[in-house]
Amino acid sequence: MTEIDLTHLKPAVESCIPMGRSGLLPALHAAQKIYGWLPKEVAAEVARLLRIPLADVHGVIEFYSLFYNEQVGQKFIRVCTDQACALKGSDRLLRHLCSHYDIEPGQTTDDLSLTIERSPCLGLCEQAPAALVDEDAETNIAPDFHSYDLGIPQSFVYGSLRELTANCGEGTTTLAKYGEYKAYKKALDMPPEVVVSEIKASGLVGRGGAAFPTGVKWEGAAKAAGSQKFVVCNADESEPGTFKDRILLLEDPHRTIEGMCIAAHAIGANKGYLYIRAEYPYIVPVLEAALDEARAAGYLGDHFDIEIRVGAGAYICGEETALFESIEGKRGFPRVKPPFPITNGLFDKPTVINNVETLCNVPLIISKGSAEYRKIGTEKSPGPKLFCVSGDVGQPGLYEIPFGVTLRELLVMAGGVAAGQSLKAVLFGGAAGAFATSDHLDVKLTFEDLRAAGLPLGSGVVMVFDETRDIRDVLKRLGKFFAHESCGKCYPCQMGTQRQMEILNRVAKGSVVEGDFVRLQDVGWTMTDASLCGLGQTAASAVLSAMKLWPELFDHKLPRTAALNEPPGLAASSVKMKASKTKPEAKKTGKTARPKSNLEKKTKRVQAKKPVKSVKPVRTKKPVKKTGSKK
Amino acid sequence: MTITLTIDGQEVNAELEQTLLEVAREMGKEIPTICFHEATTANALCRICVVEVEGQRVLQPACIVKAGAGMQVRTRSEKVVRARRTILEMLASTMDLSEAPEIQAMMREYGASTDRFPDAERRESAVIDDNPMYIRDYSKCLLCWRCVQVCADDAQYTFAINFDGRGFETQIGTFFDISIPETSCVLCGQCVGVCPTGALKPKREYLLEQGISAGEISIMNTGRKQRKAK
Numbered sequence: 112m113t114e115i116d117l118t119h120l121k122p123a124v125e126s127c128i129p130m131g132r133s134g135l136l137p138a139l140h141a142a143q144k145i146y147g148w149l150p151k152e153v154a155a156e157v158a159r160l161l162r163i164p165l166a167d168v169h170g171v172i173e174f175y176s177l178f179y180n181e182q183v184g185q186k187f188i189r190v191c192t193d194q195a196c197a198l199k200g201s202d203r204l205l206r207h208l209c210s211h212y213d214i215e216p217g218q219t220t221d222d223l224s225l226t227i228e229r230s231p232c233l234g235l236c237e238q239a240p241a242a243l244v245d246e247d248a249e250t251n252i253a254p255d256f257h258s259y260d261l262g263i264p265q266s267f268v269y270g271s272l273r274e275l276t277a278n279c280g281e282g283t284t285t286l287a288k289y290g291e292y293k294a295y296k297k298a299l300d301m302p303p304e305v306v307v308s309e310i311k312a313s314g315l316v317g318r319g320g321a322a323f324p325t326g327v328k329w330e331g332a333a334k335a336a337g338s339q340k341f342v343v344c345n346a347d348e349s350e351p352g353t354f355k356d357r358i359l360l361l362e363d364p365h366r367t368i369e370g371m372c373i374a375a376h377a378i379g380a381n382k383g384y385l386y387i388r389a390e391y392p393y394i395v396p397v398l399e400a401a402l403d404e405a406r407a408a409g410y411l412g413d414h415f416d417i418e419i420r421v422g423a424g425a426y427i428c429g430e431e432t433a434l435f436e437s438i439e440g441k442r443g444f445p446r447v448k449p450p451f452p453i454t455n456g457l458f459d460k461p462t463v464i465n466n467v468e469t470l471c472n473v474p475l476i477i478s479k480g481s482a483e484y485r486k487i488g489t490e491k492s493p494g495p496k497l498f499c500v501s502g503d504v505g506q507p508g509l510y511e512i513p514f515g516v517t518l519r520e521l522l523v524m525a526g527g528v529a530a531g532q533s534l535k536a537v538l539f540g541g542a543a544g545a546f547a548t549s550d551h552l553d554v555k556l557t558f559e560d561l562r563a564a565g566l567p568l569g570s571g572v573v574m575v576f577d578e579t580r581d582i583r584d585v586l587k588r589l590g591k592f593f594a595h596e597s598c599g600k601c602y603p604c605q606m607g608t609q610r611q612m613e614i615l616n617r618v619a620k621g622s623v624v625e626g627d628f629v630r631l632q633d634v635g636w637t638m639t640d641a642s643l644c645g646l647g648q649t650a651a652s653a654v655l656s657a658m659k660l661w662p663e664l665f666d667h668k669l670p671r672t673a674a675l676n677e678p679p680g681l682a683a684s685s686v687k688m689k690a691s692k693t694k695p696e697a698k699k700t701g702k703t704a705r706p707k708s709n710l711e712k713k714t715k716r717v718q719a720k721k722p723v724k725s726v727k728p729v730r731t732k733k734p735v736k737k738t739g740s741k742k
Numbered sequence: 743m744t745i746t747l748t749i750d751g752q753e754v755n756a757e758l759e760q761t762l763l764e765v766a767r768e769m770g771k772e773i774p775t776i777c778f779h780e781a782t783t784a785n786a787l788c789r790i791c792v793v794e795v796e797g798q799r800v801l802q803p804a805c806i807v808k809a810g811a812g813m814q815v816r817t818r819s820e821k822v823v824r825a826r827r828t829i830l831e832m833l834a835s836t837m838d839l840s841e842a843p844e845i846q847a848m849m850r851e852y853g854a855s856t857d858r859f860p861d862a863e864r865r866e867s868a869v870i871d872d873n874p875m876y877i878r879d880y881s882k883c884l885l886c887w888r889c890v891q892v893c894a895d896d897a898q899y900t901f902a903i904n905f906d907g908r909g910f911e912t913q914i915g916t917f918f919d920i921s922i923p924e925t926s927c928v929l930c931g932q933c934v935g936v937c938p939t940g941a942l943k944p945k946r947e948y949l950l951e952q953g954i955s956a957g958e959i960s961i962m963n964t965g966r967k968q969r970k971a972k
């Protein structure tokens with residue numbers, strides 16, 4: 112191996128040095144940008160510059176999927192193989208790419224030009240199948256692989272309301288278009304306690320999955336002792352099937368920023384962090400530009416400013432305390448609670464952490480007033496709600512509706528089950544959710560009705576499977592997801608996710624062994640009851656719900672139905688795809704790829720010879736020939 | 743402040759700062775523990791000590807949860823027993839417990855079977871013998887974290903070891919797998935002292951087990967001392 116030139120490293124990580132340990136993730140990102148990976152010498156130099164023990168730096172690199180301590184290709188393709196993409200042929204896409212370059216998933220070409228990896232959900236599920244090509248989203252990849260969208264992903268926004276999504280669907284809303292931070296100005300004229308009581312009165316509960324009352328959380332942090340407090344925006348959005356925060360941040364970044372400003376005023380914080388998953392690289396420049404605009408307008412400044420932090424491939428870092436650890440430059444291990452973030456959060460200081468969608472509700476509540484806000488939705492579940500609809504529906508996308516609409520009504524809005532099939536199941540709430548069937552169609556989408564029906568609202572995932580789909584394939588992917596994402600701290604989840612995956616693999620293969628049903632249940636309940644954090648506590652949720660609904664899938668030796676969830680032959684499936692691609696009243700944006708000199712060749716758009724009848728621009732795939740292709 | 747709570751139907755007085763584990767032990771009730779150690783930060787990660795506390799959605803680790811007034815605690819409910827047994831069975835399917843007699847005893851007590859999980863992937867790795875003081879046999883490691891903690895801010899502030907991988911693939915390791923003498927390790931032996939399973943073992947004990955006589959070992963050691971003295 113050639114000598115590694117360390118001269119460029121110091122200037123690149125200079126700005127991270129004063130942050131000390133907390134600068135570790137940004138420094139490793141900066142280093143990886145230069146070298147493509149993190150060789151030992153580079154890691155050692157980062158450790159030296161930031162004064163962090165070598166072993167700790169290594170531990171951090173090892174924890175995050177997107178830090179590499181082995182050489183990888185100059186170009187990176189990450190193909191999502193989670194549920195929604197699998198329905199649209201992601202396995203075939205992955206096989207196609209890999210055989211084209213003559214490598215296996217996870218491998219790099221001999222000339223080090225390309226690495227292809229499987230990826231957990233990329234938050235592009237409504238445009239499946241999807242991949243991330245370096246920093247560009249590749250979506251709507253046609254079954255023949257010849258047309259796709261590349262660059263910043265589009266936003267398909269529908270539903271019966273336009274409150275949270277008022278500015279979504281037409282490209283990034285600049286400050287000029289967003290207008291003044293009217294709600295923030297109004298809040299600044301209110302004493303912080305009054306802001307908190309408005310939020311309490313609105314009945315807003317967190318949209319990140321745990322459904323905790325936002326006002327109560329803010330009140331706790333406002334009252335907590337200490338002069339240094341933080342507001343953190345959780346934009347880690349890694350729950351398979353979830354993509355709402357991606358759209359909110361890309362299309363309307365100022366709404367989230369304004370929500371954070373109001374939270375800061377309410378609790379007395381002068382520093383905010385926005386933690387975004389690394390799989391959303393194309394959002395970061397949009398956010399940076401929006402923060403600059405907000406600074407120039409005086410909304411951000413010495414009184415309160417926001418720093419963006421980028422994750423590095425770890426679902427667990429969406430868990431609030433793991434997220435704090437990650438900002439602090441550590442492995443994303445969840446902390447034991449109590450103490451809770453409101454008193455001992457980021458850097459052990461009182462902290463309010465909220466989901467993007469939660470924060471987007473805040474300006475709405477302050478400008479309308481809580482009474483007016485409560486006119487949306489139901490008595491016990493006030494407000495608008497975003498649902499991420501994907502899978503076998505006519506019109507996948509983001510749906511804004513008031514709480515109280517039924518599942519049936521939502522699915523009708525979404526064009527019903529695609530291709531004239533009937534409904535088999537809906538995965539509700541994400542990988543950590545549960546399955547619903549046609550028996551649940553008349554359940555109202557509210558916290559209380561869903562709880563009664565045993566369905567978690569989670570992050571608003573509604574992933575639809577038609578009757579031809581094999582739930583065992585869905586379960587197999589769930590099993591893999593949790594085994595891949597368990598942080599490994601507590602025993603029930605560290606080993607339970609592995610054992611669950613092994614059994615689910617047998618189930619999918621039709622090779623269950625005696626006792627697997629009870630074994631799977633014991634593992635599932637042990638994780639649910641005894642795990643340390645929400646990941647392990649919900650890692651078996653969907654599996655246990657499937658065992659209740661379809662016990663026959665687990666205790667018979669069903670024959671393996673090979674790749675049932677892949678679209679059938681090319682001809683048939685392209686018809687199906689086209690049909691479901693017609694999105695008549697969609698508000699949408701055909702965006703150009705971000706200019707990026709070394710990718711210029713790749714991102715150039717070429718009109719397909721036979722344009723598919725679609726409302727979106729369709730490009731012909733230029734086989735990526737930069738690399739040592741065998742063909 | 744003294745409070746009253748109920749453990750397995752029995753009313754008991756406790757101090758507010760006491761953990762459920764302490765209170766139960768004072769009553770003569772045994773709650774099993776694996777990761778808990780008086781000298782290291784409690785991370786409540788093995789979850790073998792979980793108990794059922796009325797009103798709580800999930801089981802609570804007795805080693806860190808504080809006694810509360812009026813708490814209703816069950817230390818052997820069906821849920822508790824299922825969790826403990828399954829955790830033990832998963833451990834047995836994952837690692838080499840041959841030198842962990844306490845865990846073997848727990849397995850007998852909870853009727854945990856050693857082969858509950860057929861075709862289960864195990865965490866196996868070769869013995870690492872790279873320094874004069876101790877060997878590392880991570881096939882026996884149950885990831886209690888104690889060694890990492892005593893090496894770091896629980897005791898020694900040496901920071902020689904940390905974690906490799908994550909999830910099931912986690913292992914204790916050094917910076918890019920360098921040998922112990924290349925790390926900041928000062929051979930204090932604290933990690934060996936807290937390791938519960940023989941994953942970290944004094945070199946001398948290891949060599950004796952390998953059938954090397956005490957005499958031979960002492961010659962080896964003299965050799966080392968002489969080299970060092972130079």
Ligand SMILES: Cc1cc2nc3c(=O)[nH]c(=O)nc-3n(C[C@H](O)[C@H](O)[C@H](O)COP(=O)(O)O)c2cc1C
Nearest residue numbers: 317318319345347348429430431465466469645646
């Ligand atoms: C494994 C796991 C992953 C999570 N991921 C996210 C996430 O990506 N985004 C999010 O907002 N909350 C996530 N949460 C929930 C957070 O811990 C936390 O409850 C939330 O950020 C609080 O914000 P809210 O009250 O506005 O919902 C996750 C929780 C767990 C256990």
Ligand code: SF4
Nearest residue numbers: 598600601604644647
């Ligand atoms: S439940 Fe899973 S993710 Fe959470 S602490 Fe335990 S091992 Fe880590």
Ligand code: SF4
Nearest residue numbers: 883884886887889937
């Ligand atoms: S090596 Fe020993 S002390 Fe260290 S984590 Fe493993 S079992 Fe615990």
Ligand code: FES
Nearest residue numbers: 191196233235236
């Ligand atoms: S992007 Fe593939 S499932 Fe979400």
Ligand code: FES
Nearest residue numbers: 777786788789805
């Ligand atoms: S002994 Fe309590 S969690 Fe390990």
